[in-house]
Amino acid sequence: DVKVTQSSRYLVKRTGEKVFLECVQDMDHENMFWYRQDPGLGLRLIYFSYDVKMKEKGDIPEGYSVSREKKERFSLILESASTNQTSMYLCASSPPRGEDGYTFGSGTRLTVV
């Protein structure tokens, strides 16, 4: 069963900490994405990557960075966590054109205190 795995379901971090959210896919997909989901705002794209070591900013990249050293792994980094980054984070992957749809991970609910 093909899947996207996010390393943590729930995470609690302190303000100012550096936070790493990990995502691994086993489908050999070129594209990988990080979204955050907040009530009433839907899914907002933070960053995406269409190839190893390639990345592009999404709609809300401020306060985040990403790393894609290997095709199967896409990491989201919160350089200095703040309370307004408390959210559900969703990782997804897709083939090059995305026409088969995205495959999502189960999500990481991050709370910054």
Place this chain on the structure above:
Amino acid sequence: SQQGEEDPQALSIQEGENATMNCSYKTSINNLQWYRQNSGRGLVHLILIRSNEREKHSGRLRVTLDTSKKSSSLLITASRAADTASYFCATGNSGTYKYIFGTGTRLKVLA
């Protein structure tokens, strides 16, 4: 940059009834997809309809697309309690692999 807007925001129906959700978007698209999200989980891809298609079926799901009105609808027939979830549309533009998601419709099916 939100593209899709689902309507209604929330919907509550009895088991066995049909549920209809609508999605409107602003710019031209290559295709439109619908996803389901169970509470606190990731999204699951349901169905894709291309811009040159008007209707598509998958099991109890029926999706229509009207590109002249920039709108799509998702119909779930004979709903079940297990259909309780949020449903999102996502639009893709030609030549891009980025899809833009709407804010979702929360469906509650009462047993």
